[in-house]
Amino acid sequence: MNKTKIALFLVPFFSLNILAQDAVSQETAPQITTPKLSVLDSIKSTFVDHEIASCVDKEWMDELTNQDLFKEMEFDIAHINPDEKVDYDLSTDLLKARLKEMDAKSPFNIEYNQGLENIIKSFLKNRKRSYERLMAISEYYFPMFEAALAKYDVPLEIKYLAVVESALNPHAKSRVGATGLWQFMFATGKQYNLDVSSYIDERSDPLKATEAACQYLSNMYKIFGDWDLVLASYNAGPGNVSKAIRRSGGQQNYWNIRKNLPKETQGYVPAFLATMYIYEYHKEHGIEPKRAAISYFATDTVMVKREMSFKQISDLLDIPEAQIKLLNPGYKLDVIPSVKGKNHYLRLPVPKIAVFTSNEDKIYAYAQIEEDKREKPYFSRKATSPTGNTTETAIASTEARSPYVDYSEEPEIVRGSKIVTKTKYHTVRKGDNIGEISQKYGVTVSEIKKWNRLKNNNVMLGAKLKIQTNERVATTVVKKTPKPAAKTKDTTETAIAAVEKQEAKTKEVAADDTENKEDEKSEFYVVQKGDNLNSIARKYGVTVAEIKEWNSLEDTNVLSGSKLKLIPNENVPVIETKAEKAQQQIASSAKVHQYLVQKGDSLFSIAKKYPGVTVENIKKWNDISSENIKPGMKLKIQG
Incomplete structure (x- = not known):
């Protein structure tokens, strides 16, 4: 009985205790706060069809930008000897039969000879693994090449020329400066409208360079009418091919004039035909091509309407910067510039193109926000005050004082500003490039190169770069404040002194005006x-x-x-x-002739026709850097 009463008494007590603990636990429970989103995250959270997908893995990107294959191919072309026999298990009869099959379906003159057999065997013996890698890269570039070649009625087999020229590396650069998949020299690239500037090098742009190569090859075929000779001219220049034809007694078969061509060109066409053979019969020789992680058809382009960096695009679309560089090799500083009158395009995997085009306004808005964050240099001499007047005007207004007031006692503080040049030092960190550094400090790439005596746009990790910026700093001027003078009689002397003081100030203002006019x-x-x-x-x-x-x-x-x-x-x-008068007299007296380049002409032979004219003179007058000329060109000659 007592136990029952005690139990009934304790039940309410424990119930109240439990409820009190729940109340306390609710009061002391930590409040979960949502982290503040950055501008980038805020914009990305509104993206339509946002999908994180990487179509190109790191190994594939490394393969596409590998310089080893290009160096190996460049070495082979320069040092290969078609007359040196190679020990490899391939019967001559079988090779002849296969070459005959290739010749039947190709516009090239593919005929068996011992030199071609030697080069094919050399490649099969020493470069099997290289061709396995090249065939994987071909899966990406060949569809692009074939579309352009078909447009210009150029044989599709010419696609193998890019393998010989650059080992399919858009960043390949030869020892003489030829650049890109098709190895254009600077002057030839300009001739075929390939733009080269601080920001871009269209010789490395696969689409534009391929278009230019097709135009060049088509023009050469109109001259020679033989694709073997077109290939030889692509390597040696049309002038050297014309000389070889003359030295060979007018013969026009490549194999008959080969010994009169430059040494490198003697192995060039055989290397092209050997590459074509290996691509056609790779299975028969146990060559297993690696597979491409992405095809050309899995990408697309979009025109970019304002300046953007690869980093901004990478952050917005969740795509590695290395992949953007791979797909857009023509941009030298990892920045897509905005130039009036020119269109610049960005190539991305198709899913990323969909995200970009669906959210263009937000993407450009983010780029503008990033632009506004950069420190800007001050170019104006005058700083505007809150009232709308300039600092100089505000200061001048304090100087328009009464000539009857004594300024000798109390000081006045006048605040203004001025522009000063400050020198800073930027330590190059991993991932930095000269374009991004110039944007950060609001200066130009050429200025950074000038301040640090850089010959190119490459900067070493850990290097300290000198940066000069113009900044506005506050200035404080202590002046005398007006204080009422003691009451005195307004005498004639006081009035004269006041007038003289006012005239002195007027002269100072006039001097300032003169200085401004001089500026x-x-x-x-x-x-x-x-x-x-x-x-x-x-x-x-x-x-x-x-x-x-x-x-x-x-x-x-x-x-x-x-x-x-x-x-x-x-x-x-x-x-x-x-000296200037003399130069003008010489220039006015010199007559300018126009010479039409004939077939077989060279700059040397043309210079000999005009007394006192040198090859360098002709190159300077016509703004050309190489000695390659073609029939039909018009050259200016002064003399």
């Missing part, structure tokens, strides 16, 4: 080789002392390429030096 009239002169301060002063009708004063020069030494501030004397005509 407006000033211009900058770039010092040329052979210039000195005397010749520059005579040219602009000023004195050496004035030039030194305007440019804070301590002596009369000036470096070629430096900029000098000058305020030309409008009343003095610009004086020409004797």
